[in-house]
Amino acid sequence: MAAASAYVLLIPEARREIILDRAEENRYFPGATAAEPVERFSHGRNTALVVLASFRDGAITHVANGRKGASAGTGLVRLNMTDFQRLDRPLPFEDLVELVPPRFRSPLRRVLNSGGLIPPKTFRAVVDALTRLDASLASRLARFSERRAQAIRRFTPEERANLAVQKESLVLALDIAGMPREEILSWSPTPGKPASFLEGLPAARVREDVMIIKDFTSIPGFEAVREATNVAAMTFENPQDRNQKLTVIMANRLPLEEQTGADLIYYNELYRAFVLVQYKAMEKTGDDAEFRWRDGDQFTKEIERMDALLAELAQCAPDHAPEGFRLSANPFFLKFCSRVVFNPDDKGLFSGIYLPLDLWKCLHANGRLKGPQGGNVVSFGNVGRKLSNSQFIELVANSWVGTTIPQSAELAKVIRAVLESGRTLTFAVKHLPIPDDAEQTNPTAPLDVSSLRFEDEPRPDDWLDFKDVVEP
Structure with a gap:
């Protein structure tokens, strides 16, 4: 490590x-x-x-x-x-x-x-x-x-594993939002047992915060987040553009040692799209890493829950707005992590396999995920095509995948399903500057982005003197 x-x-x-x-x-x-x-x-x-x-x-x-x-x-x-x-x-x-x-x-x-x-x-x-x-x-x-x-050594293996996956979900959300990850390295254990990784960051606010509640009243599904027993929240800013912000909430209903993993729901406020990533830890087997499951176990029940939610999303009216266009409107992804180790001094992402839920189903239905003894197994060798960290981040950052605008109104059902499963929910909302005259009364209406201006890059004169020292 x-x-x-x-x-x-x-x-x-x-x-x-x-x-x-x-x-x-x-x-x-x-x-x-x-x-x-x-x-x-x-x-x-x-x-x-x-x-x-x-x-x-x-x-x-x-x-x-x-x-x-x-x-x-x-x-x-x-x-x-x-x-x-x-x-x-x-x-x-x-x-x-x-x-x-x-x-x-x-x-x-x-x-x-x-x-x-x-x-x-x-x-x-x-x-x-x-x-x-x-x-x-x-x-x-x-x-x-x-x-x-x-x-840190006093945490049990189960607690360290849960903190590790929660940290991973936070780092991924920051990467998708284009935010620096340095604040991750400021984590320290809190007195007693934390319920989430976010609580160990200096600026995190635990339980309900008046400003967070006010800011999130228009976000689909936020009322479901408020129902959680433990809630910690933190807003990250891009130091190069203070108008760009990412608000992250970690919510769960169980003590740290009893949690069963983590899910990330990333919501792009501009395109009204959300994506859900569920994490699964692989185990080392010889020179390979594998994830195994049995029919009827916890993993298959989680897949069934996703299918039920997808069936409800499919009933939403089609979205013909350009902002609602998606290459895939299935918001569910699985990340199989090859090695889950809690290291708060590392701000990187776990290596692993991202699979869209539809691709996982296709692989499973075609028998590609069967081991030599007939068991179910996911490994780097048998999935074929997969998404890397950078490929996945690119797709989600620009909302090429995720729910359509009408489907996002159903977010509360997804959040409740995650919380009821015993997993920690990382709910990350990317905020972008919205013009004062933008129409915001209907949270499910297509957003007019034609008048938005982006200034992600620093002005040339600001950086003229730094061209030989800016980090590559």
């Missing part, structure tokens, strides 16, 4: 003023990134990385968020940095070494002298030492502390 760590960056004297100037400008242009070429190192690009920067010989002077970038030449890679924090005072290397347990001193001293990646276990000891030397770092580095690691 990829673990969070820190990179010690020893900045050459000739580069110090340049990087500091970029770090200062970064405060005024969210998304702009200062970068420095370093020797290649092994670290996941979606895994949390702290940069301990030395702008003064023999001392740590700044802390930043880091990410491994693209190649910067033979044997080199870009180290991208954002959110620089200048320390109250430079922290001498030797002071840091003396504060970590003896077994970590030699490896830490080697990294401090030459620069590079600190081993994960040594990193947690370094975090404790840094917060003792500089109290201003306590809140920033708390999510990397040994105390947090111990709290």
Whole structure:
């Protein structure tokens, strides 16, 4: 499992003023990134990385968020940095070494002298030492502390699995909405047992919130969400366009350890389309990952429930509005995840198989999902065509798939079915700026998008000075 760590960056004297100037400008242009070429190192690009920067010989002077970038030449890679924090005072290397347990001193001293990646276990000891030397770092580095690691280890396997799938549903919703995922890395365990992953994010609001309720009164199915026992909500904003927002609600009726998985319902407010993704964990079998089920078990009952809902959606009047056009109006998808591991320090998606419900039915009916002994099995080898993460995100982000506008009015029935199944519902609503004079009185009426203007890209003059440092 990829673990969070820190990179010690020893900045050459000739580069110090340049990087500091970029770090200062970064405060005024969210998304702009200062970068420095370093020797290649092994670290996941979606895994949390702290940069301990030395702008003064023999001392740590700044802390930043880091990410491994693209190649910067033979044997080199870009180290991208954002959110620089200048320390109250430079922290001498030797002071840091003396504060970590003896077994970590030699490896830490080697990294401090030459620069590079600190081993994960040594990193947690370094975090404790840094917060003792500089109290201003306590809140920033708390999510990397040994105390947090111990709290996570106290979760049962069932609880970790449920948190992992809930986190996956949130990351997928952010990706579909085109939102950054950095806030995922700020998760920490809450006192007691949380009911959902969302509760561990600093800005999450638990239970009912007056503003959330007001904002969601026009969203189909929201009344069904309010019926849940546990509700946590959070609104994410695109830092490059504050008008673009994603509101996420996680709702469930059971304690964390009793939940039976998770579903994501993604609702595009602009096109009045929703898509539902149900997650299934595959198990390792030899060199392959497989999902097995038996006729009449929980999985087949969930498929029957989807079929019943589809039958009701089919009774809706046809939608002839251009905004209601879909390549497929079946909103149900299955994602079979090859490895479900709870790692709050990784903001990436699970590898796996996305299957439209209709394709799964076709494969099953044609006997493609039968194992050697006649059992039912889904694997990477027997499904043939499948959707990757990027392909699925592209289809959903632009509402090429999902319910038509009249069908979306039936969303409440889908939400209730998910909650009654014991699964956690992640309900994500992508908001886009709507003109003041847009007609919004009928939530099921086709939306006139002809007058909408989008400014997703920054103005050229805003970024002119950053063309050589913006993260690829």
